[in-house]
Amino acid sequence: MHSIEKKYFKSVIPKVSGIIKKDFNLASLTWFKVGGKAEIFFIPKNKEDLINFLKKIDKDAPLKILGAGSNILVRDGGIRGVTISLVKSFSNISYLNNQKVYVGAGVNCIKLSRESASKSLEGLEFLSGIPGTVGGAIKMNAGAYGYETSDVLEKIVTVDRYGEIKEYDKEDLKMSYRKNSLNKNQIIIQALFKCKKGKKYIIQNNIKEFKKRREETQPIKLKTSGSTFKNPIQIKAWKLIKQSGCSNLKKGGAEVSSLHSNFLVNQGVAKAKDVEDLGKLIISKVKKKFGIKLNWEIKIIGTKNKYRKYFND
Ligand SMILES: Cc1cc2nc3c(=O)[nH]c(=O)nc-3n(C[C@H](O)[C@H](O)[C@H](O)COP(=O)(O)OP(=O)(O)OC[C@H]3O[C@@H](n4cnc5c(N)ncnc54)[C@H](O)[C@@H]3O)c2cc1C
Structure with missing residues (x-):
């Protein structure tokens, strides 16, 4: 391809139904409250919008996923290419039979934990103090007090950078301490968790206990990203x-x-x-x-x- 054509080709940002912001300040979206801007910040309206965007965008364009920004340090010069946020649109929580919970990747873990507790579902208590999204928790295999995301995860749905949807069982992800085998271009959009039926007051008491321990030992109200x-x-x-x-x-x-x-x-x-x-x-x-x-x-x-x-x- 001729170099001018190639340059022009790269400039195309697909039309979307969601929101595109250019040179968008990311500091307020991270817990550290530092860092530069995203060249393109994209909030897809829904799954179809995300897929359409990924199918059309230049395959060399750098892509990054931002969850709740609670485990991320964005450098001062900002992020080249596209930064995608699922926080607003992938926010569904469905309670299925057999104590299974189907969750959008943009759902906040604290909300998920508290809501499941109120439905007497046991297993997600440890997430009650982890201020990230479900997508971030899976990517990081976030954990606390002896529990990890992999303990309760059953399946995930991802979209890759070609806009292809794939499903993975937990076993496919080879999850270990703060790690899994997903590559950086796979965007987690949904997850299925398997809980147990429990006693609401016990589950809620456990959450209270975790909260107390955390408040005593961690600066959770400050601008931090948790364990460095x-x-x-x-x-x-x-x-x-x-x-x-x-x-x-x-x-x-x-x-x-x-x-x-x-x-x-x-x-x-x-x-x-x-x-x-x-x-x-x-x-x-x-x-x-x-x-x-x-x-x-x-x-x-x-x-x-x-x-x-x-x-x-
Ligand atoms: C006060 C405080 C306490 C914390 N305590 C704990 C703790 O007890 N245990 C613990 O494990 N962590 C803890 N953390 C760290 C953090 O909350 C977790 O790592 C959390 O899971 C990150 O989620 P996030 O949505 O904020 O991800 P981000 O910080 O936004 O991103 C983290 C990584 O996940 C990727 N990512 C995010 N969403 C997706 C997605 N949908 N698809 C693919 N990749 C994605 C990002 O690209 C990035 O690589 C704490 C942080 C704070 C600020």
């Missing part, structure tokens, strides 16, 4: 961070939480760079002290300097 690093095998990341003398570390407007050493907090004026630099400093200090390399649990996306445009205006 994965726990290495048989040792907690927060212990390594604390024992490496990182408890009071700061970089610009970012600092290590005084309540939980594995949480980094934006004190209000941080740049994404401050958070990333602080994380890197922690990694080097822990490595020096213990010889253990911490791995990021939070996903760092985007570019340090303003993204190079993919689409023409």
